[in-house]
Amino acid sequence: MSDSEEHGKGGIYSVKGQEYNRDSRYIETRIVKDPDPESGDYPVEPGRYRMIAAYACPWANRAIIDRDLLGLQDVISMGNPGPTHDADSWTFDLDPGGVDPVLGIPKLKDAYLKRDPDYPRGITVPALVDERTGEVVTNDFPQITKDLFHEWKDFHKEGAPDLWPADKLEEMEAVMKRIYTEVNNGVYRCGFAGSQESYDAGYDRLFTALDWLEERLDGNRFLMGDAITEADVRLFTTLVRFDPVYHGHFKCNRNKLTEMPNLWGYARDLFQTPGFGNNVNFEQIKDHYYKVHTDLNPLGIVPKGPDLSGWTTPSGRG
Structure with missing residues (x-):
């Protein structure tokens, strides 16, 4: 998309005056x-x-x-x-x-x-x-x-992860639905809000969901336990864009990802897993959002920050 x-x-x-829709x-x-x-x-x-x-x-x-x-x-x-x-x-x-x-x-x-x-x-x-x-x-x-x-x-290659585990499917579908509506789409609900009221409501919904995820990850290495699933893939692609783009560009600025200990450790854990971080291009991510969204950023200026070196530091999630 x-x-x-x-x-x-x-x-x-x-x-203008309405909530964003997709x-x-x-x-x-x-x-x-x-x-x-x-x-x-x-x-x-x-x-x-x-x-x-x-x-x-x-x-x-x-x-x-x-x-x-x-x-x-x-x-x-x-x-x-x-x-x-x-x-x-x-x-x-x-x-x-x-x-x-x-x-x-x-x-x-x-x-x-x-x-x-x-x-x-x-x-x-x-x-x-x-x-x-x-x-x-x-x-x-x-x-x-x-x-x-x-x-x-x-x-599939030998040893490929079971991204859709049958014994956790019902719970995982519910988790993914909330991630999609409240987080994946939630950042856009803030960034493309058509009024102050719709922005405020979207902001509150987003951080309510992020707080829920922060708590969920307090006792689990990944969203569904000890193994990576499709739910983790779907959350990761929003988290990896949060500080470089969504925090400032979309006004999702209650706090940065780096200020949520469980989510930040979890995101680094995934980033350092083959298949995740090697498929992230921060330069392209920033170029896209800041140059293409001319209604939000009319001059197309791409910020130099934030410092992204922390993504390769130990996650503490092993």
Whole structure:
């Protein structure tokens, strides 16, 4: 999902005097192990699909991390748009000639229009593209990450983590729902508030949830116990952006992440786990938010801080 969809056809918008809302309508086609011929779904097939995912975007960052944790790098190729883009589309400005080397397109929008010439909504990441046809298959980001685990299991690396443990699934779904509504979306509820009242309400909701997480992590190494799950992936991509972006840019400034001992130790623990920190690009994150959100930051000035060296210090969570 683009974090800058307020520019036009996507899922973030703020109307003066109103609370922020996110358009959550996506292409619901799936890639599954045994597709029903009448469903329109695509078959799991190594080497056929390309994940387009920007390191700047927290929603795409989830898919990048899951792909790495599960060892699917040689099974699903990946293209990475640059962090700054126009109102029309994510663009491949980091690639030679500004063109994705596999799909041969300068804009992700081209793959969407190949699927539907009248595609009416935002050009979002992550998106899975069929390399054979150049058409987007799906951009349904929560389903993509779920299917990477369940539908691509035959191709996971040995020792891949059990991101969706069956014995904890009911509780985990409830935890992830609260994380999504109150934290992942909560920072946007503050940043794109259309009135003082909606900002104040969003701010209170966000920090109520962060306090709940701080308490939950007091006795657990990870959200669901001693092992990493999908819930941790979904929280991490917001936490890793909190001090560099959300604290100042989105006015989520009651305190910094570094001032919440359990969450800060937990976030560092994940950051130092292979699959997490190696898929974080702070420079791209800051460039995206501060340069693309011109309504919030009209001059496009990117702050030099904060000091990010603490991410590699011992977490104390072992």
